[in-house]
Structure formats: structure tokens, C-alpha cells
Amino acid sequence: MGSLTVRNVGNDVKQRLRMRAARHGRSMEEEIRHILADADAGQTPATGPAVAGSIQTRSTRDPPGVADEHRAILSMRILLVIGGGIAAYKSLELIRRLRERGAAIRVVMTKAAQAFVTPLSVGTVAGGRAFTELFDTASEFDVGHIRLARDCDLIIVAPATADLMAKMAHGLADDLASAVLLATDKPVFIAPAMNPHMWAHPATMRNFARLLGDGVVKIGPNLGEMAEAGESGLGRMAEPLEIVDAVERLLSHSGKDRPLAGRRIIVTSGPTREPIDPVRYIANRSSGKQGHAIARAAVEAGAHVTLVSGPVALPDPAGVTIIKVETARDMLSAVEQALPADVAVFAAAVADWRVAEVGAQKIKKGGSGTPQLALVENPDILATVAHARARRPKLVIGFAAETEKVVEHAKLKLARKGCDWILANDVSAGSGVMGGDNNRIHLVTEDGVETWPSQSKGEVARTLVARIAAALVQRT
Numbered sequence: 382m383g384s385l386t387v388r389n390v391g392n393d394v395k396q397r398l399r400m401r402a403a404r405h406g407r408s409m410e411e412e413i414r415h416i417l418a419d420a421d422a423g424q425t426p427a428t429g430p431a432v433a434g435s436i437q438t439r440s441t442r443d444p445p446g447v448a449d450e451h452r453a454i455l456s457m458r459i460l461l462v463i464g465g466g467i468a469a470y471k472s473l474e475l476i477r478r479l480r481e482r483g484a485a486i487r488v489v490m491t492k493a494a495q496a497f498v499t500p501l502s503v504g505t506v507a508g509g510r511a512f513t514e515l516f517d518t519a520s521e522f523d524v525g526h527i528r529l530a531r532d533c534d535l536i537i538v539a540p541a542t543a544d545l546m547a548k549m550a551h552g553l554a555d556d557l558a559s560a561v562l563l564a565t566d567k568p569v570f571i572a573p574a575m576n577p578h579m580w581a582h583p584a585t586m587r588n589f590a591r592l593l594g595d596g597v598v599k600i601g602p603n604l605g606e607m608a609e610a611g612e613s614g615l616g617r618m619a620e621p622l623e624i625v626d627a628v629e630r631l632l633s634h635s636g637k638d639r640p641l642a643g644r645r646i647i648v649t650s651g652p653t654r655e656p657i658d659p660v661r662y663i664a665n666r667s668s669g670k671q672g673h674a675i676a677r678a679a680v681e682a683g684a685h686v687t688l689v690s691g692p693v694a695l696p697d698p699a700g701v702t703i704i705k706v707e708t709a710r711d712m713l714s715a716v717e718q719a720l721p722a723d724v725a726v727f728a729a730a731v732a733d734w735r736v737a738e739v740g741a742q743k744i745k746k747g748g749s750g751t752p753q754l755a756l757v758e759n760p761d762i763l764a765t766v767a768h769a770r771a772r773r774p775k776l777v778i779g780f781a782a783e784t785e786k787v788v789e790h791a792k793l794k795l796a797r798k799g800c801d802w803i804l805a806n807d808v809s810a811g812s813g814v815m816g817g818d819n820n821r822i823h824l825v826t827e828d829g830v831e832t833w834p835s836q837s838k839g840e841v842a843r844t845l846v847a848r849i850a851a852a853l854v855q856r857t
């Protein structure tokens with residue numbers, strides 16, 4: 382059947398058609414054909430059984446138990462591309478979770494993916510056949526890779542293997558999965574999954590950076606055990622629920638509620654590590670929870686976020702460009718490279734000092750007495766950016782983690798560092814802030830001090846993002 386183009390149709394009609402097509406598990410073209418056929422037969426169009434291989438949905442009513450925050454994914458037509466890795470077994474669970482929320486799923490599997498899960502099991506869980514071949518006369522004629530790429534609202538690649546990411550980054554299209562990914566104009570989410578050495582390889586990092594630059598949104602990978610005995614590290618695929626959650630979060634903020642759309646934000650997070658010798662370092666107790674929450678909230682508000690993070694044990698927030706660093710000096714150069722930006726939020730707990738001379742070898746005990754470490758001061762990243770003549774962001778925001786006279790010290794810091802706002806918090810031993818989940822902020826600006834109630838670090842982040850959005854509107 383040839384394809385059908387409908388022009389000059391109002392948006393409301395298009396929307397009704399779209400909803401109806403999703404409801405019946407058909408493409409919009411298929412739906413029009415059904416309406417015409419039913420009209421010819423003098424019938425009211427019926428729901429009818431879904432065609433094998435077509436997108437299938439639940440009824441128009443919300444699925445039982447779908448909470449408000451899950452509505453973003455409802456009636457979405459999602460194309461899942463399954464790459465060939467051991468994590469492919471999780472794709473069955475992912476399909477179930479997405480369908481549970483009312484999404485309609487089509488699946489494309491690479492050849493390697495079929496070595497881990499069968500098209501039959503995937504098709505059974507998805508409620509329609511899994512597509513595997515680029516040159517399959519039956520499906521290419523009826524559906525085809527271009528239709529697969531376009532007749533969906535978004536694409537999730539899970540697991541996104543090193544090979545599949547490389548193909549995507551280089552625009553290869555030698556199988557159905559890569560051809561679909563090249564042909565699509567829809568948002569693409571990837572859930573990378575591979576051995577930590579493959580993930581850390583410069584080639585994968587290059588491809589990954591290129592994909593982020595192309596607008597691909599990544600979810601994970603996580604730290605953890607690998608399938609290979611005894612191996613662990615960064616490279617585990619995000620869990621199915623995490624993937625669903627990340628997609629929902631981004632979708633639910635992708636409509637009108639994007640007050641930071643088009644804005645560039647830099648966020649620093651976590652501690653820095655200053656080496657003493659090849660095995661020892663100076664660090665602090667920062668968990669990175671607050672900085673990462675700010676990055677996440679800014680992405681959800683539509684910003685393009687670069688997160689410069691010291692070593693933390695947290696998953697990378699979906700949708701951010703993350704630059705991982707160890708030392709204060711690395712953090713400064715990463716921030717400078719990420720400029721220009723509209724806003725910079727310095728939430729990292731940067732080590733104030735580093736060792737003047739880092740030992741080339743491990744410092745041994747029992748030599749000539751206890752070693753004396755000479756320290757030198759690290760560059761102040763916040764002050765450097767706040768005082769920059771060129772490329773100073775419109776809004777430069779710092780944190781002040783204090784154990785006494787919190788507001789008083791924060792006011793002095795605001796002046797000394799030259800920033801616009803300071804978020805001061807009490808990190809004394811009993812406060813539970815360092816590493817904890819809650820925070821109590823005093824917002825110190827040139828206009829005065831505002832004390833926020835104690836709230837979760839996520840809520841602090843959302844409050845801050847809302848304030849940033851309002852301030853940017855005022856300043857422009």
C-alpha cells in the first residue's frame with residue numbers, strides 16, 4: 382500500500398485522528414483507510430483487533446492505577462530498539478512497564494539482540510511482531526524503516542551497545558535498527574549498557590559526546606556488577622523503571638512548562654579529590670545530591686545543562702551533558718570550556734587546598750619521620766567565573782556550606798566572590814545535610830535574606846530553578 386499524505390487539516394482534526402489511531406493501534410494513514418472503508422460499508426468505525434506488528438494500545442480510558450505523574454507516557458507511541466547485549470533480557474520488563482502506563486510499543490531488534498532474547502518473546506510481550514530485517518519484503522512494503530522511524534512519538538534504544546552507539550554517531554544504516562535511527566526525526570533516548578572498559582574507551586566517549594551533541598538523551602549507565610564474573614564498574618544498563626521514570630520526567634516537562642527552554646546552565650556538583658600520591662587524596666563528604674538534583678530540575682525545565690561533577694556515587698541525571706573531573710583545577714577548566722552560559726550554579730564542595738608537590742610514588746612510612754604536606758590554595762572557580770569580564774553568565778550562583786554564623790558568613794561570601802546569589806546552608810554535624818536528603822536554605826542576595834523551609838534536595842532544586850527562570854525573565 383502506498384503512503385498517504387493529508388494536507389490542510391486543522392490541528393484539532395489531526396489531534397483527534399492521532400488519538401484515535403493510537404487508540405486502535407494504527408498509524409494515522411491506517412486509521413484514515415479504516416474510516417474510509419467503514420464509511421463505504423456504512424458502519425461506525427470499530428476498534429477491531431490490532432493488526433500484527435502494528436502499535437497496540439490500551440483503551441482510551443486510563444489504565445488502572447496510573448497516577449497523574451505517569452500520564453505523560455499515556456497514549457505515546459514508543460519505538461523500542463533492542464541492541465545486542467546481555468541487558469537485552471531487561472527489555473521484556475521495560476516493554477511491560479511502558480505498556481502498563483498505556484504506551485503503545487513497536488520493537489526493532491538487532492541481529493545480535495536476537496541472540497539474547499527471541500523476537501517471539503519480545504513480540505508476545507509487546508503485543509505485536511518484533512521487526513528485525515531491513516529488507517523484509519512484507520514489512521518493508523507495508524511498514525518499512527521510514528514508517529517505523531516516523532510513526533512513533535519517541536524512540537528508546539535499550540540496551541544501547543557500544544556498537545549501536547558507534548553506528549548512530551557515524552550515521553551508519555546497514556541494518557534495520559541503525560536505518561531507523563538515522564531516518565527518525567523523533568526524540569531519541571539511549572540506555573547505554575556495556576562492559577566498563579568499553580564504556581570508558583575513548584572511542585565510545587567520542588561517540589557518546591557526539592550523540593549528546595546531536596540531541597540524544599541518555600539514561601544511565603549505572604555503576605554495578607557486570608555479567609562477566611568479578612567485573613564491576615560503570616556500564617550497567619539503567620533498570621526498566623528508571624528508564625520509564627526518566628522518559629516520563631522529560632516528557633512531562635516537554636510541553637508548555639519549560640521556563641528554561643533555550644537556556645544554557647552549568648552546574649558543578651560533588652567533591653573534588655586532590656591527590657597526595659598515586660594512592661591517597663584529600664577530599665570531603667559532599668555526596669553531590671544537591672548539585673545533581675539542580676541539574677535534573679534544570680533539564681526538566683527545558684535547559685541545556687552541563688554538569689561538571691567530581692567523584693560521586695550517583696547515577697548521571699538523564700539529559701545532561703556530564704563532564705566528570707577529579708581535581709579543582711580540572712573542574713575549573715571544564716567549567717571554562719562549558720562557557721558561555723546564561724546561568725552557572727556552583728554547588729560543588731571544592732577542596733580549598735591541594736598538595737604542593739604530589740608524590741610520584743606512594744609515600745612510605747618509617748622514613749625520616751612523619752611526612753609534612755605543604756598545601757597550596759586551589760583556584761576559586763565561583764569567584765573566577767563571577768569576576769570574568771567576558772562571558773560572565775547573567776546569573777552566577779554559589780553555595781555556602783557553613784557550620785556557624787551561616788547567614789553572616791554567606792553575606793560576606795556574596796561580596797567577596799562577586800556572585801549574584803548565595804544559597805547558604807548549615808552543614809554542622811547535627812544538621813544531617815552533608816550526604817542527607819534534605820536541606821534548609823537561606824537565599825542571600827543583594828536584596829536581603831530569604832529563608833526557605835526545610836525540604837528535600839529535589840524540592841530545593843525545583844524552587845531554585847523556578848527562581849532562576851523568574852530572574853532571567855526580569856533580566857532580559
Ligand code: C5P
Pocket residue numbers: 649709727728729730731732733759760761762763764778779780781782794
Ligand atoms: O569559599 P567556600 O568554599 O565556602 O565557597 C563556597 C562556594 O564557592 C560554593 O559555591 C563552591 O562551589 C564555590 N567554590 C568554588 N571553588 C573553590 C571553592 C569554592 O567554586 N575553590
